[in-house]
Structures are given as structure tokens and as C-alpha cells.
Amino acid sequence: MLFPRFRHGLTLLPLALLGGCDMVVMDPSGDIAAQQADLIIVSTLLMLIVIVPVILLTFFFAWRYRQNNKDATYDPEWDHSAKLELVIWGVPLLIIMALGLVTWISTHKLDPYRPLDRIDTNRPLAADHEPLTVEVVSLDWKWLFIYPEQGVASVNELVTPVDVPIRFHITSSFTMNSFYIPALAGQIYAMGGMQTTLNAVINEPGVYEGFSANYSGAGFSDMRFKYLGVPDDEFQAWVDKAKQQGSILDRPEYLKLAKPSSDEPVSYYSTVAPDLYHAILNRCVVEGKMCMDEMITRTDSRD
Known part of the structure; x- marks a missing residue:
């Protein structure tokens, strides 16, 4: 720094001129x-x-x-x-x-795809460190966060431990959006059928604002979420709460969640179908629909 x-x-x-900002x-x-x-x-x-x-x-x-x-x-x-x-x-x-x-x-x-090599100015990261993976899906007009390693998910609430590298895999259900937490890192686009990646770390506990920075329709102004940076024990407590209070997020439940709605309250899922994010990314959540990666593989094999 x-x-x-x-x-x-x-x-x-500039505080004298920007006192309210x-x-x-x-x-x-x-x-x-x-x-x-x-x-x-x-x-x-x-x-x-x-x-x-x-x-x-x-x-x-x-x-x-x-x-x-x-x-x-x-x-x-x-x-x-x-x-x-x-x-x-x-x-x-x-x-x-x-x-x-x-x-x-x-x-x-500062390439968002570049793995982190430090926690902050004074604390480097070991080359073999493992970041926390969070799969982010922008919906109309809400955010879905899937924690594949913990097996839980949340809507409109993102929680990660302080001083732990995070690797976000980001996509969209359909409409193009922009994932942005000003306190954490710069914005990066969420696009249907494509995946972007953001590597970042939060260094101070707190509650921060996250939102879409790309206009996406009628419910855009309510497409906001709370980002909580917490100590390790509080993160584990949050995961336990999601497992106790949440419901099951499978393909039928996701299709219900993906329907347009605004000002969606925070909700949790205790179990997530293991192939759900892959299906969202490859546009094949509906049973029987061919996934994009499978379609590309078949096309390449024919050539």
C-alpha cells in the first residue's frame, strides 16, 4: 500500500465539499x-x-x-x-x-483473475495457500452466493472471513450485471453463459455494501446485498446457521428463485445440488437440456 x-x-x-458522500x-x-x-x-x-x-x-x-x-x-x-x-x-x-x-x-x-500473493502490505501469502471459493450468480433482481466447500448458499447476503483470500466465480442467470463491493475490490461483470473471476481479500471486520453497477431493468435499484467480513469463528457460526435454518437448493428450487423479483429478503440454503452452478453457467438447469460445454465438445468432436 x-x-x-x-x-x-x-x-x-475534499471532505469540506463532499461532507455527505x-x-x-x-x-x-x-x-x-x-x-x-x-x-x-x-x-x-x-x-x-x-x-x-x-x-x-x-x-x-x-x-x-x-x-x-x-x-x-x-x-x-x-x-x-x-x-x-x-x-x-x-x-x-x-x-x-x-x-x-x-x-x-x-x-x-491488479488483474482480477490473478491469484493473490499477499493479505496486505506486510503479510505475504504462501504459494500453496487455498482461497475460499464463492460462486456468485446474478439473478433478476437479486444475488445468489453458493459456497461449494461448505455446501450452503445464501440470497442477498455474502459472508467471508477476514484476512482469508477469496476467489469469486461469477456468472448470470440471464441479464448482464456488474458485481461490485467498493470496500473489497473493483467491479467485474456477470454475464449469462460466461464466467468471470475475482480474487480479493477483506482486511477489516465490518458490514459493507454490495450491489450491481450495471443497469438491468425495473428492479435494478433494489439489487443490493450486505457483505459481512467476520472472524473465522463467526464465519463458521454463520455456516452452521445456514445449515440449520436453510432449505434445499436443487434445480426446481433454483428455477423458482430465478423468476424476476425485487427487494428480496435474505434467505439461506442448507444444501446445494453439487452440479447446480455448472448447470447455471452452461444454461442447462432445466432437466433434459444439453449443457453448453457438452454442446461445444460434441461440435469439436464432429470437426
Whole structure:
């Protein structure tokens, strides 16, 4: 994390103008989101190297060469200065080069598909660590979270342990959506028949907002969920609660859940059909329908 105190200090600067706004994007609780906030600050500072002098010089020239200033040098034949040309072209070129380097590095380092190599700035991860897998399905207009290792699922409530790497596998029942938890990491699309992946970690316990950042119809405004970062023992207690209170999520139950509805209350499933996510991803939840991956395999074998 780049100069955390400096970053937090810069975050406080606009509070006078943005007193009613949530600054979670610039002061997040997850390491990936924190690195993205640092990237925003670095990029902004690099651009301000040009913007601030230009603004100040605009006022300076307007004052220096005002009509009633008789001390200003009048030189109508002036047309070139090598020093000015060097500054005018050299500084922006250096800034573009710096931005390009920062972008190239961060694009690879913050690739959502890239497995994590650290919990935070001071705690690296072992190469053989196993992340917690969560399968995310965007529905109209709610979110389904499947925990394949724990054998449970939830609607509109996501819970993960603090300081544990999470690997999200994300798809959609039909409509394209965008999975976004500002405190955790950047947004990533959920698309029907396709799977995207997001690797992230939450570093501070708390209750955070999650939502769809891509308009998807009438119930879009209610397509929100609570994300809880909790200690390991509380996560296990939550899994136990889901197993005790939840119902069975099989294919018929999923087809009922997938019907459009908004402002859906939190609910739990104690048992999940082991092949359900595969069927959702490959558009073959309905019994007897051929899965997309099977269809592709048959097509390739014919060729």
C-alpha cells in the first residue's frame, strides 16, 4: 500500500465539499481496493503536475499582461523559445510515460483473475495457500452466493472471513450485471453463459455494501446485498446457521428463485445440488437440456 498515511490525508481534503458522500472507494477495507485507491491518487497527482501550473499561469498572464500594465514587455515580433518548447512538450511526454508505466504495472498486478500473493502490505501469502471459493450468480433482481466447500448458499447476503483470500466465480442467470463491493475490490461483470473471476481479500471486520453497477431493468435499484467480513469463528457460526435454518437448493428450487423479483429478503440454503452452478453457467438447469460445454465438445468432436 503506497504511503497509507499520505493517502488517508489526501482523502480528507475534499471532505469540506463532499461532507455527505461515502468515501469508501478512497478508504476501503480490502487490500485490492486499497491498491486501486493508491493508483487513483498517483494518476491524479501526475496529471496535476500539468493542470495546476496551467491554471496558475492562466491567472498570472491575465494579470501580468492586462491592458493598464505599462511595465509589461511588448514584443510583437516574438515567435519562438526553445526553452518554452522543451517545457511545453517535455513535461507532458514524461507524464505520459510515467502514466503508461504505472498503468502497465497495475494492469498486471491488479488483474482480477490473478491469484493473490499477499493479505496486505506486510503479510505475504504462501504459494500453496487455498482461497475460499464463492460462486456468485446474478439473478433478476437479486444475488445468489453458493459456497461449494461448505455446501450452503445464501440470497442477498455474502459472508467471508477476514484476512482469508477469496476467489469469486461469477456468472448470470440471464441479464448482464456488474458485481461490485467498493470496500473489497473493483467491479467485474456477470454475464449469462460466461464466467468471470475475482480474487480479493477483506482486511477489516465490518458490514459493507454490495450491489450491481450495471443497469438491468425495473428492479435494478433494489439489487443490493450486505457483505459481512467476520472472524473465522463467526464465519463458521454463520455456516452452521445456514445449515440449520436453510432449505434445499436443487434445480426446481433454483428455477423458482430465478423468476424476476425485487427487494428480496435474505434467505439461506442448507444444501446445494453439487452440479447446480455448472448447470447455471452452461444454461442447462432445466432437466433434459444439453449443457453448453457438452454442446461445444460434441461440435469439436464432429470437426
